[in-house]
Amino acid sequence: MSKKALFNPPWWAVNPHIQTILPFIFKVTKPKVFRQRQELPDGDFIDLDWLGNPQNGEPILVIAHGLEGSSESHYVRRMLLAAKKANLCAVVHHHRGCSGEPNRLARSYHSGDTEDFAFTLSQLKQYYPDSTLYAVGYSLGGNVLAKYQGTAQASSLLERAVVVSAPLTLSACAKKLENGFSKVYQSHLIKQLQHKMVNKIEQQDLTSQMPVTKAEIKQLNTFYLFDDKVTAPLHGFAGVEDYYTRSSALSVLKHIVKPTLIIHAKDDPFMTDAVIPTPAELSNQVEYELHNFGGHVGFIEGGRPWKPKFYIENRVIDYVLKNDKAQQGQS
Structure with a gap:
């Protein structure tokens, strides 16, 4: 309604x-x-x-x-x-x-x-x-x-x-954030996620459990890339499309x-x-x-x-x- x-x-x-x-x-x-x-x-x-x-x-x-x-x-x-x-x-x-x-x-x-x-x-x-x-x-x-x-x-x-x-x-929103002024919001949030992941690797000795290295994390500058290489494998999804499809409400x-x-x-x-x-x-x-x-x-x-x-x-x-x-x- x-x-x-x-x-x-x-x-x-x-x-x-x-x-x-x-x-x-x-x-x-x-x-x-x-x-x-x-x-x-x-x-x-x-x-x-x-x-x-x-x-x-x-x-x-x-x-x-x-x-x-x-x-x-x-x-x-x-x-x-x-x-x-x-x-x-x-x-x-x-x-x-x-x-x-x-x-x-x-x-x-x-x-x-x-x-x-x-x-x-x-x-x-x-x-x-x-x-x-x-x-x-x-x-x-x-x-x-x-x-x-x-x-x-x-x-x-x-x-x-x-x-x-x-x-x-989720897939449409990820693409939206790659264009125009919306990229500013993506950059702000991605930097926070990258910082958190790097800290987790450095401080908690979880390197062996991470699907990416510290160097690779810094290259993941869009939600699509980050979700494909980090979010999806860490949480049991086959890849970014599987994650977006199964998680969208x-x-x-x-x-x-x-x-x-x-x-x-x-x-x-x-x-x-x-x-x-x-x-x-x-x-x-x-x-x-x-x-x-x-x-x-x-x-x-x-x-x-x-x-x-x-x-x-x-x-x-x-x-x-x-x-x-x-x-x-x-x-």
Whole structure:
């Protein structure tokens, strides 16, 4: 189900690069969080950053960040602040190696890695069985969330989910990032991935488990090359095309049975129209918002350039707490 756009940017923020870059520059103060280390079945770990004190029976919002993001990311900080304002307990699910400390294994995380996310949700349900779980995922984390919803189907542990700026068709997004100004974003992210891989080889004595050498890593200057030589072999895929095909969430949206909101901007510099689902590709439990503007995880809707206001956070809170608000209105 598609929904008429509710978002309109100010005149000074209709450019997709302003929408994408400005929020990155003007980060908001992160509220106080506490960290919980979660040991994984394979001997690795991921870290959870908690806002508030979780209580059994009280709802929890799970936040999944994007590529090389963390609880320090501008969009995560804003979501934590919005959750705090709404008196909603929230927890940031860090992908492996993204919490400021290298993960233990040679493998890392990827766009279709639903297992770690599902493990976090199962742990939350174990410790807080009466708590309603909601989730919001951004970019890569959004694709992971959408894929989880579409593959878990009725077994999803989430009551509601919101997917923001997700690369639902990975191959098309990788090609997009090789052209025009979008190459700037690719270069920024690839350098972070290269640095992380080199550090892992140097500091953790994992050379024998790596599919490439330090010298080869420096030559992998596009997502297509990096995913083909590093991401795919490290995570059990036959190659980059196999990885992109099996990890893209677009094909499973029709199988989603729990309420899920997907938000895209048509001018997203990370995307092409290939990420836009057709009505036939959406289940009746998916609400789809396609906005003309918004960039990549931007969606500035007002304020001034030095103090912008944003659309996503209020939209997420309104959507996930829709039933609670309706019940409060009836009481």
